[in-house]
Amino acid sequence: MIQSYKILLSLILVVSFNFNGCLKDKITPPADIPINDAGEILFFLEEEGDYINSSDLPSLTDADEVYSNMHEYLLIDIRPSEEFISGHIEGAINKQPSQLISFLDSIDYKQYPKIIIISKNGQSSAFYTCLLRLYGFDNTCSMNYGMAAWNAAFSDEWLNALQTDYELLQDYTNDLFPKPASTPLPEVSLSGTSLEDKVKQRIKDLTKTEFEDNLIDGESTAVINYGWLMSNTEKFLIVCYDSVLLYKDVLAGISHPENAVSFHPFPHSELSSTEYLQSIPSNKKSAFYSTNGQLSGFVVAYLRVLGYDAKSVLFGANNMYYDLLLNSVSFSDEAFSQSKIRNYSFVTGK
């Protein structure tokens, strides 16, 4: 009996040696959790100066300054070639938005104190200028109000956009609506070797986005018509991206559409990653308005780089409640009018 126990004990010892023989002390599988692509883009854009939340925004240059520096600045007119041929600023060159980056990469762009991007109404030039800034062309600016401010021959669309729809204003409110809860960053897919390559390729791809300078009705990829927005408010988060007075200014009678939220630009920069960037929904469209549609054009470009389905309300509050802007102490200067049309000379042909 005792002998059997000894044999059993020996067997247990042997088996225990065998099992222990191949064990290792510590098994901690290394986590291989890749970082999110939109997170990488956000990291890169912040690393490069966080343009959208900086004092450089919006990079606008008035027609007067362009006129005074026509021979020092590089003027790039991004209108369709037939519009360019029918009239443009002397010395300006015509490039389509999708050609901008390749063109600027091919020249010594830093030799120019400023590179002015010009569109008909200053709406699309704001969008593409922001893309160029994010790409790294830090001397690019959009011409304020576009060709409309250069000469009356190009101001028809801006003048037609000036309106106050009193019927729609009846549904406006002074209630303050809280920003929505954060949603995850949008899903984007990057390709490239380095982070810089990946983000720059994405920006380059976005220059192919069609951003209309005028849209009579409906919505397109990055642009929305005000009337259309107000007929489809449930599909959008409406964002007033400007001074808080454009959201609510009791003295000027300015209020906002139901459920619209307010985001401050610099210096309070509520679109910062540390603030409310992710209150912009990644699972819903958003429509941004500013006083004249230019600041919103900049911010929509930034958000689209991050993957958000954001759209700019063309002509902004000028197209929503123009009369109220005229009466406002804060915004009367940003209400487009005949006084902004400088009637500088232009040339025709290529």
Next chain:
Amino acid sequence: MVKYSCIVLLALSFIFNSCETSTDVSTALKYQEYTVIDAKLSAGKFFEGVRITHTLPLGEEYDIHKAEIIDAIAYIRENGVKVIPIHYTSEGLYKTITEIHIKAGTQYELFADINGKSVYSSTFVPDTPVVNQVFNANNNYLIAEVSAKPNEAYGAAWIIPRGIDSLIAGDFHSILTANHFPSDITLRTIDIPAPYNTPAYSDLFYIKVFAFDKAYKDYFETRTSSEPIEETFTSGGGAVAWNVYGKNVIGLFIGTAEGYMVHP
């Protein structure tokens, strides 16, 4: 017969054990570099940043400029949603673009890409610990009873407040967690050193309880592992339980909350 059996079995055991890989020990020790993550996220305070460095070879004098990693792509994520990039500032310290406050009751994750290597960590920032009772154990140490919560660990330190120059215990006696909830746990400080362990000083002593992400308990209990074995019963053996993950990555990314000073 039994003797023979034992001999055969032992021989077999040696054969089976031979699946251990044998390595020729080189007299020149091979240096394995580790990435080191260091971050403390204190509830209610500004985020101090994440320090990302790497170890230096044995014998090399520590120099932060040699140890720092300056080109990590990294961000923290709040409650599984809000992504906040962190950027290199100096001496390996990565901070958010503007200051943020660390929120109690919030999960923070760290994601980093360091030259193609993924690093991940997750921590929970506890609430300010609730102290129910405190005692003075004959001026030798102080005791606090706290209400324990899930996912949290607790430690206590004695303190003599002197403004910014307060005298505080340099270590915890222990880090404790509760097994069931709700429950109270009793913490003690390390011994009060001479000459303060006399009744003359008893009025000056306060106790402060610190709450941690429960991962801190594992770290605390293994922190002396892998050190040179100078004291047989306290040093060496096993691995330190870090809470960061990735290949050859060590360090702590830990949430904490400071309690109020309470007089016994």
